[in-house]
Amino acid sequence: MSRTVGLTCIECPTGCALTVVVEEGKALSVEGFGCRRGRDYAIAEIECPVRILTTTVVAEGLSVRMVPVRTSGPIPRERLMDAMAEIRQARAQKQVRVGDVVIADILGLGVDIIATREVL
């Protein structure tokens, strides 16, 4: 039995309304997307929703209190809070440039936590 699911694309500010036909957890077809990223988003959202996580890491001995960070790629939405728990324990003690790894391979997901600001 297939069912139809309505989604709002989150890839860009346009927010296309997507219609996905789903069967047994798989996306059979997608309509309403304005670009390829919308189609990919719809499939991922049905089969395994993922998000880029952005947050901050406490700095120690650096010129600012907090180092802004992001995941180097998307991670499963259901692991966001697990990732936050690990990031909360971390301390950034070394100077970083944009893109430098602050936590490698978080939760074994194959994704790094990287700095989004140069902090000296």
Next chain:
Amino acid sequence: MDERELVIIGGGPAGMAAALSAREHGVRDVLLLERDRHLGGILNQCVHAGFGLVQFKEALTGPEYASRFIQSVRGTPDIEVRLGCFVADLKPGKVFTCLSHGNVSTIRARALIMATGCRERTREMIQIPGTRPAGVFSAGLAQKMINIEGLMPGREFVVIGSGDIGLIMARRLSLEGAHVKAVVEIQPHPVGLKRNVVQCLDDFAIPLYLSHRVLFIHGKDRVEAVDVAQVDESGSEIADTRFSLACDTVLVSVGLIPENELIEMAGVEVDRHTNEPVSSDLNYTSVHGLFVCGNAYRVYDIVDSVTRDSFLAGLQAADYLAECGGTE
């Protein structure tokens, strides 16, 4: 008194774009003043992603977007940057006083670009009755506390206003372990982007109350609860819809206003209602050679548009200086 060719006040995205563009269009002497210790302005506290889709065809975080311009400014020796420099007044003739590291100095600029950004509307401006307890913050202030200072402003939140800043803060608070009990929006539709309703509220099961308003804030020393009710099209409370939400913190996210007090001091015409400069054409003001760009000109939806229009301001200032031969 120091005499400079072009002075830009504000080192956020607008000021940096204006400085780079003015230099590119032949202005030799560019002085960029920033009151904070870093360039980047509000982008530094906007740690979420979604910036730069137009300018760079990438979804960057605020600090990443800022850093691209900071690198360019640093790589342009003819742009002099002064950090920790606060402009205290502005007089007719483009003369102003700045306070910097305990020193007071006066500068006269041949051309001036104001890139002073905007500030948040407050609880007082939307007139929410109640007591005056601690725990009522503007959303951007809470964002600065969390993302820059590493401080949590509370534990149980109600967010007033569903603009993008309110939605993004609802997610940020949830990620940091706080409980966001509701986002309350007086309009019948969300004010912010649909994508932010999905990824900021739905992802964290945060209720969005549309056509609702906060009627009262309770609490003696600290916020204890808010009263919420459904409203009709005219904004009036609908009978028997009132309920109470216990919380210790209220975030107010109800819009932004251009910050233009400096140009007002210098006699530049400012619209009393919008706080925007009265303007015949993009970035122009009622004073020749005094430009306003970015959120100080009008509040923009996305930073990419600020960058685009502020590049233009740099060109406009360069043209002005070329026309009057660098003299008044």
